[in-house]
Amino acid sequence: MGRKRTSTKRDVKLSVDESLLDKLIELNVNKSVLFTEAAMRKLEDLEKEKGKNEKKGLD
Known part of the structure; x- marks a missing residue:
């Protein structure tokens, strides 16, 4: 019976994870x-x- 309870807890834990x-x-x-x-x-x-720097260089 304890074993079944553990697997149920594990299933719940997995779904949360x-x-x-x-x-x-x-x-x-x-x-x-x-x-x-x-x-x-x-x-x-x-x-x-x-682009701004290139325009400044051309002026």
């Missing part, structure tokens, strides 16, 4: 998307800066 894992994966994906967007914005800013 899986839902936490899903949330962690979702958070990690969101973080990756945000990081990518920030990197692209930074790249655009650097390209604008470069």
Whole structure:
């Protein structure tokens, strides 16, 4: 009887861990998307800066 109770606890624990894992994966994906967007914005800013500097050099 103790054995059955242990496996039930383990099953519950696994289901909780899986839902936490899903949330962690979702958070990690969101973080990756945000990081990518920030990197692209930074790249655009650097390209604008470069463009401004090139225009200054031509004048």
